[in-house]
Amino acid sequence: MSERHLFLRACWREDVERTPVWLMRQAGRYMQAYQEVRQRHSFLEMCKNPKLAAQVTLQPVERLGVDAAIIFSDILVLVEAMGMRLEFHEGFGPKLGEPVRSMQDVERLRVPDAEKDLAYVMEAIRLVREKLRGRVPLIGFSGAPFTLASYVIEGRGSRTFRFTKEMMFSQPEAFHALMEKITSAVIDYLNAQVRAGAQALQVFDSWVGCLAPEDYERYVMPHMRRLFSRVEARGEVPVIHFANQAATFLEKVRHAGGDVIGVDWRIPLDEAWRRVGYDVAIQGNLDPIALFAPLPEIERRVRDVLERAGSRPGHIFNLGHGVHKDTPEEKVAALVKMVKRLSAR
Ligand code: CP3
Numbered sequence: 001m002s003e004r005h006l007f008l009r010a011c012w013r014e015d016v017e018r019t020p021v022w023l024m025r026q027a028g029r030y031m032q033a034y035q036e037v038r039q040r041h042s043f044l045e046m047c048k049n050p051k052l053a054a055q056v057t058l059q060p061v062e063r064l065g066v067d068a069a070i071i072f073s074d075i076l077v078l079v080e081a082m083g084m085r086l087e088f089h090e091g092f093g094p095k096l097g098e099p100v101r102s103m104q105d106v107e108r109l110r111v112p113d114a115e116k117d118l119a120y121v122m123e124a125i126r127l128v129r130e131k132l133r134g135r136v137p138l139i140g141f142s143g144a145p146f147t148l149a150s151y152v153i154e155g156r157g158s159r160t161f162r163f164t165k166e167m168m169f170s171q172p173e174a175f176h177a178l179m180e181k182i183t184s185a186v187i188d189y190l191n192a193q194v195r196a197g198a199q200a201l202q203v204f205d206s207w208v209g210c211l212a213p214e215d216y217e218r219y220v221m222p223h224m225r226r227l228f229s230r231v232e233a234r235g236e237v238p239v240i241h242f243a244n245q246a247a248t249f250l251e252k253v254r255h256a257g258g259d260v261i262g263v264d265w266r267i268p269l270d271e272a273w274r275r276v277g278y279d280v281a282i283q284g285n286l287d288p289i290a291l292f293a294p295l296p297e298i299e300r301r302v303r304d305v306l307e308r309a310g311s312r313p314g315h316i317f318n319l320g321h322g323v324h325k326d327t328p329e330e331k332v333a334a335l336v337k338m339v340k341r342l343s344a345r
Contacts, residue, residue: 005137007068011200011238011260013281013314019306019343020067021336022139024204024242025322026060027072031329033059043088047073053124054131061136064336068137068200069128071193073121075143075204078189079152081112082182092156099155101167103174109152111185114192122196129197139240140198142189144205145182145227146220152178161210168219179223187230194233201231202240202262205253206321209245209264216249221256228257240283244321250275265290265320270308281314288319291331298331302338317343 004012007020028034034056037046046052057072076094080086085097100106115122128138143151151157153164168175190201208220224241231239241258243250247267254261254276261280263272265287273282290301302317309315317339323332 005067005199007137007316008200008238010314010316011240011281013279015313017345018340019309019315019317021317021339022066022068022070023060023064023319023323023332023336024070026064026066026070026332027056028323029325030323030327030332031059031063033063043074044086047077048120050120050123050127053120054127057124057128057138058131061132064333065340066136066336068139069132070139070141070202071121071125071128071198073124073141075141075148075206076151077118077121078112078114078142078185079148081114081117082109082152082185084109084152094151094156096151096155099163100152100178101163102171103177106174106178106181109178109181111181111188114185114189115195118189118192122192125193125196125198137199138197139200139202140190140193140196141202141204142186142193144203144208144241144243145179145186145223146211147205147207148182148186149175149178150207150210152182158207161207165210165215168215172219175219176223179219183223183227187227190239191230191232194231194237198237200238200240202242203227203258205241205243205246208243211249213249213252216246217252221252224256238281240316242283247272254280260314260316262318263320268308269305269315270310273309273312278312278314281316282309283316283318285318285320286335288321288324288327291319291324291327291335295331295334298335299338299342302335303342306339306343311345 010020053072087095150164238259240260242262243253261276262283263285265285
């Protein structure tokens with residue numbers, strides 16, 4: 001296609017006829033069509049079977065009319081490829097084998113060859129590109145090093161990140177060594193996704209908001225800067241940097257890198273954009289739980305986000321975090337229609 005897609009143009013802050021919209025976790029349990037596949041296969045089976053992953057990736061494109069697809073997978077398959085056992089238990093979330101708590105544990109992990117060890121992701125990307133036939137661009141993704149490190153160290157999700165911070169504060173060398181290893185794995189993984197056909201990338205730093213600004217700067221930012229400087233095809237494949245709950249250190253997030261900064265709903269979009277600077281694009285930031293409200297209230301909030309973005313080019317509409325699994329599907333469909341209607345220039 002010679003004409004660049006709406007979503008990609010917005011990532012590069014070019015003029016658009018309306019605001020593009022896609023949703024984090026747009027393929028998932030809130031959707032009837034997803035549930036039908038999920039009833040017959042485990043979540044990891046779906047991730048590892050390129051045909052199923054491709055099928056589910058396309059569901060929100062076909063049913064909701066979103067302006068981008070995001071490859072169906074999980075951030076933790078990379079950690080599995082690094083040598084950790086990975087399981088998903090119903091209603092519990094992810095669970096990993098032997099947590100990493102020392103330098104010796106870090107040495108046990110390997111930097112995978114994404115092309116080979118995560119071949120099923122690359123195959124799913126190629127399949128989706130084929131089936132999309134240029135309708136909308138495909139986003140590849142990875143967890144950010146800190147978010148992945150927190151799973152590797154805790155062995156599961158956490159509220160306090162007690163073990164992660166303990167390692168950071170008492171064994172900084174081991175922590176940095178772990179971050180460095182994970183960062184190398186992420187760089188190779190993202191570059192492999194671009195070679196397979198990903199047209200944009202998103203880096204999810206879902207748990208980084210547990211950190212004090214100073215600790216972000218010291219323990220995370222240098223690794224993020226290396227990551228963004230080493231993702232190839234820059235200038236052609238935009239990279240979205242989503243840092244959840246990071247409003248207190250947004251300037252540092254911006255400094256870490258990314259062509260688009262993704263923000264959650266805890267900060268007004270106009271304030272976030274002013275702070276990161278108008279020379280990057282911005283993505284966000286409706287509270288996902290707003291989708292449980294009646295339509296007029298949703299519309300009021302969508303208008304508010306759009307007004308805060310103003311007429312400036314470079315806004316991509318999204319939620320401030322993933323779609324909640326109990327969200328009524330018709331509300332999600334209504335949201336996408338609403339953004340398209342209300343943002344038409
Ligand atoms: O956005 C998309 O539609 C692409 C698919 C996607 C999934 N996970 C599918 C998924 C993406 C981009 C992710 C990223 C991911 N995974 C993140 C970062 C984004 C975020 O939400 O902060 C994180 C932290 C994970 C780890 C993870 N995977 C958790 C905590 C869980 C359990 C959540 C729960 O509600 O049980 C998962 C499982 C998961 N990942 C599901 C889906 C559709 C649900 C699996 C199921 O069907 O049972």
